[in-house]
Amino acid sequence: MSAPFVIAVPAKGRLQANAEAFFARAGLELVKPRGARDYRGTIADLPGIEVAYLSAAEIVDLLAQGAVHLGITGEDLVREKIPDADRRVVLVEGLGFGHANVAVAVPQAWIDVHSMADLDDVAIAFRLKHERKMRLATKYVNLTREFFSQHGVTDYRIVESSGATEAAPAAGTAELIVDITTTGATLAANGLKVIDDGVILRSQANLVAARAAKWGAAERAAARAMLDRIAAQARAQTFREVRTRFPRCDDALLAEAKRRFGVETPFGGPTSSGMLTLHCPPKHVHELAILLREKGAETVVVADLGYVFSSADPLYAKLEAGLGLSK
């Protein structure tokens, strides 16, 4: 038997809950055959895929080495921990959870600092006055260095922080910080503010593929089976199915529905008996129903969709293109 196809999933916290919910929506149930404390699992009904429960940091390391095929982790960690990340991994898709900005924050009292240019000037003046450089606390050493280098800021020193970075200025161990922030509330509580052009990265959880992993026929088939269901479910979520029988339907009406509501026609125009199936974004369903009836439809039926499988297979196509695999 060949080595299994492995997808790494966060082992704890909100990311784990979100990741499980994400798979569950696609009808993929993560199961731990040997009990909840097990760090290896499978996906029900999808044989040949192993789920590895790991810390977010481990997931990034293993993706960089190619020891797992796919992983769910934050883009912030990928960019921070993997030098030249795009040559080692492919960010296949943002997953819509785990949003966080990596940003430069300074004390609110610094009314003279609103931009990176202000910060540059203050940093130079600080070194000349204090004969040392400003200290910046962060766990994002590489992201910080790159960003500051792009802005030409050189008069600072990084103090690595592993705990509560936002408390460092108040504790007197640093003048400013680079950290993740979602609402800015934690920063404000610590007397800090984000610099206007100081957002380094808008991060979210991503489905990430390892370039160095083995991508043979078996691995591709496993990835395809899983991604097909995820993509089909994602598409199903963004549409409602609208059906009606409508003999007088014409191209002009379809064009209007497409233009006004973003409607799609998965099976083309009406059948010979006038049966019409449309996919419509949820927020426009009622307006569409009104339009159809104005134009002569008697009954309009709207239903939720479970999956929309398409031959295009968009998510797997993205993976294939990203990894440079030929079809």
Add this chain to the structure above:
Amino acid sequence: MTSARVIPTSIAPEARADALIAAFERAGYARVTPAILQPAEPFLDLSGEDIRKRMYLTSDPQGRELCLRPDLTIPVSCDYLASPAAGKPRGFCYLGPVFRHRPDGGGEFLQAGIESFGRKDTAAADAEMLALGLDATAHYGLAAPEIRMGDVGLFSALVAALDLAPAWKRRLIKDFNHKTSLAQDLDRLTVGAANARPEYQGVLAALAGADPKGAHALVTDLLSIAGITAVGGRSVSEIADHFLEQAALGAQASLPRPTRALIEKFLAIAGDPAQASAELGAFAREARIALEPALDLFESRIRAFAARGVEVSRIRFSTAFGRGLDYYTGFVFELHDPRAHANGPLVAGGRYDELLTRLGSPRAISAVGFAVWIERLAALRGAP
């Protein structure tokens, strides 16, 4: 004189490097061998965080950051400062491995070099460094390398003499030190954008004409009314000062046109040092700018080159040549293979009179020196 004693090319590179270091010792420089494992702090502090990605870093059980030395100037300087000789005139030479991540080639390579501390005869010491650097390339069979030279002190003198806000002066010096060519950046150069914030314009304009003491008190009070306490290493008074400086800067968010023209004219001066010296004199007279101490030193240095037998007309001087390391304070030079086989300088060095203060010396100690890339020199032999 020091020139062109070309060593027979049959000697192996290592033996050749040993012979070079022996020559440095004969010239009066004591050989030192600093530790390979060094505290990382001084390198990061002096060269900036950007050097971090090129360093081999590790840590000791107490969590202190250590590195394999990425150069020898800082270790030699630290050892000298820690010794009883600190502050006295001393000269050292070294030969040993340094360690840097490089995209091409290995991370370990040989450097030789000289550090000279505490000499008061600045021009003669500068000239001696260039002469010894030329000896080093001659040692490897290259008697006439291309000599590039600059003088950071001239640019500092120009900026000091200009009628500009302090923020502008800091910015110009910093950019000069960090970029190989400042000229094309003058366009894009701007200082702090806070004064461009519309909601601040009124307050800033009102403060601009105010008596500084009263304005300072107002800003301090405003911060405390807002319930904002200063955290971190900057005091409220420091913040108020800088805020008022921004106010004074007003609409001067880009460099005034006449000043820019003046800087560009200055940075265009290049070529033969003797001719450049005359041009600099004319420039200073015309612009009514006092460049004296720096220009005098420049001229006496040229005389010192001649006294050491260096052919001054072979030197390619440029006012814009800045080395991109922010601890150089005066003379800077590089020796290159005229056929450009080597990827980078063969020898590079200059004066860094503030280095020892920044490494913790309580008083200023003059310092000048250079480093030699042994592998690059050795590779010249095989080149056609």
